[in-house]
Amino acid sequence: MEIQALVDDLARLIKRPITVENTDSRLIAYSAHEWPVDAIRMETLLRKGASKATIDVLRKHGVYMLIDSSPGVVKVKAIPAIGFTSRMAAAVRSGREVVGYLWVDDDGVLLSAQDETAIMKTARLLSSKISKLEPVSEALENDADSLVMEILSPAGGKATLLEHRARLHGLQLYPPFQVMVLAGKASLLPQGLGVLRRHAEGFLLQEDVEAIAGIYEGDVVIVVAGEPSPRVRQVALGLARHVEATGFPVSVGIGCSYRELSMVNRSLQEASEAINLAAGLNLLDQGPCFDYGQAALGDLVMCMPHCKARRTYGRDVVRKIALYDRLNGAELLKTLEAMLDCGGKRKDAAEYLHVHPNTVDYRLRKIEKVTGFPLDDPSMRLAVHLWIKALRYSGDQGEDQA
Template identity: 25%
Template sequence: MPNATPFPPRSFNSLEHLADWIGETLQCPVTIEDANHRLLAYSSHSPHTDSARIATIVGRRVPEAVIAGLWRDGFLPRLLASSEPLRIPAIPEIGLGSRVAVAIRHHKDVLGYLWLAEDPLRPEADYNSVLSEAAAAAVPKLLQLLNHAKRNQESHQDFFWQMLTGHMISHAYIESKASAWGLNLPKLYQIAVLQTEHNVTEQQLGQLHYVISTAGAYSIPFMTADGPHFIVMTQALPTSDAARKFYTFLDKTLSDRFGIALRSFGFSNPSDHYGHTVAKYKEALDVLRFRQRHPQEGALCVVHADLGFYRYLPVIAEHNQASGYTNPSLLKLKAYDQEHNSALLLTLQTYLECDSHAKRAAEALHIHTNSLNYRLKRISEVGSIDLEHMNQKVTLYLDLKADTLHL
């Protein structure tokens, strides 16, 4: 290591000044990042600059492939767990040359990272003392940035809650407020509710923010938490499969990196009106609750539209209850079953669920097709039902479902 010039603790004017001082002192390129790997400052290049550093400077953040590689190989967990500089060997598949890195800490909190690209001609140089001193000197500047970002985040969360609860319904005002904050609202958005095992902590909300912001593939203007729920506004995902992949990505990454287990989810339908956020939030909760209460029927439900006719069951059930209505045909079949210890009601429901396909219904009931046909004849006679009449079949099916399934 070249002879270091005397270090002036906390006397630099900016993080750029600090990065330049470290680079000149150690004769190696340096980058300073925040805790979410956004680039804050960097020194000049050297002839040995690698593609990871170039991509970081051009994109103003560390590429996701580099972050994923550092997590995969265990270097980021080690950085998070240690206050000492860590030497990281080159990882050619992600374009990363050898590095020496140190976490910038304030007590137990990691505020950011300081990365030094090693000179391959001096692989065993000792940079640790300078990097440790520089990391300590960077703390006040990063605390200023963190406090400003935290105030903004709290303002964003408060504003988001006003949208979620229907206290902020002006599309134009929401757009103007987001623009003033520098938030890029997507033209189409969805609300996603992600269920965890326990109540979400502030730290876990920060970890979700870290995972999403470092991925770089999703536009997430707002996020918050309520009890065991992460609540996220995301750009509209084109299909239910894309929404499921988004959930799967978050589930795996949060589990692998932070031990956070997601249990279920619900996505709203897309919308282009930010005044409808409260309705979209309810849609996402409806999907989540349906998936939890009815795992078999809910397994294929991702966005609210996937619920199909189940969206209307609460209305049907509420109307039936308010008017004291029960389908008379179903009442007759239920009474017959109780008196004769038969299964006509179950047979009817299974037959309708199998789209009136006798062979499939018989297999589902584990009976012979002839036995099914006999039961269908008794159902028609006892319940005064015409199983060739579509309106009757639809009405019976919805009334059956309204009796047994609710959102």
């Protein structure tokens, strides 16, 4: 959504005039010419920005300092001498750096909590768009990297200090905490990592996610706060697709969710391990996102083909089916795996396999005949399901016959 559209939407929602300026008080966008309009707003609209004299007066009265130092919406008192009526304002921040100001007319009625939330959300969405108009300072990016490093440090910093620094970057450190790692599928130079991080920041702002991104040990690391795990997985998938569309093929690892900030480093380790597990299972080309919790099964089954020399029931059943498939050009093993993956729901399995449910039924009967495998025994289903995964990952299905 463009800057003007964001401003118009906010003005309609809170029913007040809106003006957006950069830090040089150059007018960027404003809502329709609602009346009454005070002298300063009229000047700003006609001149496409406030005059130097006006800016000097506002600075003398500490207006910009007040806005810059507040993490939320502040009320700015009137300055009758220059025709400046009272109004609300919020800083538009790109990380720690203020890149603009969002001004809201004060009609004498207190803003509701919903209105304040809408104003701050718009300020966050404006951030990435105004940042594209203004160069992002290297100092700002370095500070974000420093904050991410401090949050991820096993020793950790003082929670209150971290929370204060995070607020300056527009991040509220509320639990739960979860880490995503963006690893390039090809090696990236530092400049490439910086571009990748900025793409990620823009997407996270657009999705209104409480998160901060930084470069850490050669990857882009994102610390997410206050979001449930399903939402984080959804965001990770959208982020991977967004970044890949810009020409950066990536794998995204997702760590587990924790209530304590001190556990964020563990979530980082898990996010990195999720990518390593996917690489070990040759799955990197099958999807951009890898959740450590969901990859745990892969971690288990990787060692199963070599964990014991003696024959086991599950392995023998799978190899019998694989041998039958190879000799007869059948797809019994694929069908059984789909059926087990779908929790025994034949219609879902049929849809996944693109066959009629009756075909699934026929193949399952054939499996029972070939192996004697009783599909109604939950313990045996689990054993066979695990061995299907283990032997598929190891690539030796059907190499030996029972």
